[in-house]
Amino acid sequence: YGRPNFAVDFQAIINEDWQMTEKRDIGVFVCGPKPLVKELQCLCxxxxDHRSPNTVQFYLNKESF
Structure with a gap:
């Protein structure tokens, strides 16, 4: 129960794509309360900021309620 550890999930995606030679854009879609959106936005x-622009890039798409 509780909120998933998104940092671990994102890192698993990065590790899965580490052999890619071209840029990968990954959309993160979230619909939820503002604290959840803020957490994912900060994580993206x-x-x-710590990755080369030619590797995996996360893009947040949000809808708040």
């Missing part, structure tokens, strides 16, 4: 920014 943090990961993208």
């Amino acid at each position: 920014i943090k990961i993208n």
Whole structure:
């Protein structure tokens, strides 16, 4: 029960795609409360800031209620 560990999930995606030679855009779709959206938004920014722009990039698409 509880919220998933999104950092672990995102890292698994990165590890899966580490052999890719071309840029990969990954859409993160979230519909939920603002704290959840904020957590995922911060995680996408943090990961993208530490990765080369020619590798995996996460893009957040949100809908809040």
